Amino acid sequence: DAGVIQSPRHEVTEMGQEVTLRCKPISGHNSLFWYRQTMMRGLELLIYFNNNVPIDDSGMPEDRFSAKMPNASFSTLKIQPSEPRDSAVYFCASSRGMNTEAFFGQGTRLTVV
Amino acid sequence: GEDVEQSLFLSVREGDSSVINCTYTDSSSTYLYWYKQEPGAGLQLLTYIFSNMDMKQDQRLTVLLNKKDKHLSLRIADTQTGDSAIYFCAAAFTGFQKLVFGTGTRLLVSP
Numbered sequence: 001d002a003g004v005i006q007s008p009r010h011e012v013t014e015m016g017q018e019v020t021l022r023c024k025p026i027s028g029h030n031s032l033f034w035y036r037q038t039m040m041r042g043l044e045l046l047i048y049f050n051n052n053v054p055i056d057d058s059g060m061p062e063d064r065f066s067a068k069m070p071n072a073s074f075s076t077l078k079i080q081p082s083e084p085r086d087s088a089v090y091f092c093a094s095s096r097g098m099n100t101e102a103f104f105g106q107g108t109r110l111t112v113v
Numbered sequence: 114g115e116d117v118e119q120s121l122f123l124s125v126r127e128g129d130s131s132v133i134n135c136t137y138t139d140s141s142s143t144y145l146y147w148y149k150q151e152p153g154a155g156l157q158l159l160t161y162i163f164s165n166m167d168m169k170q171d172q173r174l175t176v177l178l179n180k181k182d183k184h185l186s187l188r189i190a191d192t193q194t195g196d197s198a199i200y201f202c203a204a205a206f207t208g209f210q211k212l213v214f215g216t217g218t219r220l221l222v223s224p
Contacts, residue, residue: 004155033212035214042214042215042216042217043156043201043214043216043217045212045213045214091155091156093156093212101146101158101161102158102212103158104148104155104156104157105155106154106155107154107155
């Protein structure tokens with residue numbers, strides 16, 4: 001298996017633009033997580049899905065952030081409009097289910113200028 | 114609530130043992146994990162321990178769990194320069210798989 005695949009690896013965008021981050025979980029995994037990593041705040045859980053259903057989105061910073069999982073093999077995290085403080089590395093992770101290890105993608109480094 | 118805390122930084126010399134500590138707040142956590150992050154990379158699982166265990170050893174890694182104090186530690190024996198990375202402690206809480214991560218401990222191994 002290729003592991004969790006995220007795209008793009010790097011994204012540079014101007015403030016106010018819409019940004020869409022993509023994730024393909026490992027086949028057969030039914031839990032998917034989006035994390036954000038910054039120097040100041042460390043690794044934060046933004047939202048997670050189980051069987052394509054959002055379970056907990058309490059970590060989503062504000063309404064500018066939205067996440068979808070239309071099917072078991074694809075998820076998106078959208079920021080609209082983007083702001084410089086959104087600059088971070090965004091990780092997607094998937095797991096087989098409850099109490100199993102999460103496998104992380106390589107991350108998307110987002111820079112909003 | 115769910116919270117996981119770690120010290121931010123640890124510096125050791127090559128060949129020494131490293132001990133990275135972690136505390137968590139929710140006693141209902143069932144699984145506890147140690148992840149490693151190398152520069153520019155994602156997180157990789159190093160090892161994990163069930164909450165009903167006290168210790169787990171895996172080659173150079175030893176995990177100790179003190180449930181009473183909600184304290185977890187990772188010991189790396191014979192630390193090498195290649196072990197320099199950020200180490201994250203994570204706790205899985207009851208219900209759906211929700212991993213809460215600590216802030217990460219940056220381990221620097223000097224020759």
